[in-house]
Amino acid sequence: MELLVDLHTHTIASGHAYSTITENAQAASRRGLKLLGMTDHGPSMPGAPHLFHFDNLSIIPDELYGVRILPGVEANITNHQGDLDMPLKYLEYLKLILVGLHPICYPGGTCEQNTQAYIKAMKNPYTDMMVHPGRPDFEMDLEKIAHASAFLNIPVEVNNSSLSTIRDKDGARDNCRSIARYMAKYKSPVILGSDAHFWDRVGEFSDALDLVHEVGISEQQILNTSPDRVLNYLATRRKNRSDISILSHHYGLNIA
Secondary structure (H helix, E strand, O other), rough: OOEEEOOOOOHHHHOOOOHHHHHHHHHHHHHHEEEEEEEOOOOOOOOOOOOHHHHHHHHOOOOEEEEEEEEEEEEOOOOOOOOEEOOOHOOOOOOOOEEEEEEEOEEEOOOOHHHHHHHHHHHHHOOOOEEEOOOOOOOOHHHHHHHHHHHHOOOOOEEEEEEEEEEEHHHHHHHHHHHHHHHHHHHEEEEEOOOOOOOOHOOHHHHHHHHHHHHOOOOOHEHHHOOHHHHHHHHHHOOOOOHHHHHHHHHOOOOO
């Protein structure tokens, strides 16, 4: 299986990553990638960029070293209602919006509260994809999340960093294997992400690929086998956005 897209990477702007977008793009080009997400952390993460960073992303070239760049964010879920730490005026023009749970940014809760927060964020019309549900920081009902992913057609990530032997996290491998099996069962849309915080990890999917093959996730479920599949999906998400007040009322969200 050839993977030509890495949508989950960080630059020095995230505060705890150590490469520039230029270095990441060079690494992506060397690996043969065609599309690269620049998804630095949302502002509630310690050390994350100020909102001015996101306001100025339009200066990033559309392409570097033959790799198309999608400037965006890895937004943080901030409460049990699934609210994000990015104001609506930024969400409206970012090219890629990943969403996940992180310690410090989210207060934690019961399994049900955490699961509902994750699913409510998944229902946000400005969410493009959900990341690293297998991390053990917050207990969640992983089958519910996989089922919601399939029902809502929102891709959920198989996060290579969570599976890494270098950064083995208690329970992460078992959690990742569990939700991957559910995603195979429900035919949920999937992305593989490096979650690179240094240029040498950009496009590194080996552990995620091993898991995909182990549990039987099909190539047809995986978006980042093709830049066109990713771009068409993102275009459809934006086309389907309608009046935000109606959507907010319908989903019970506060995303302004």
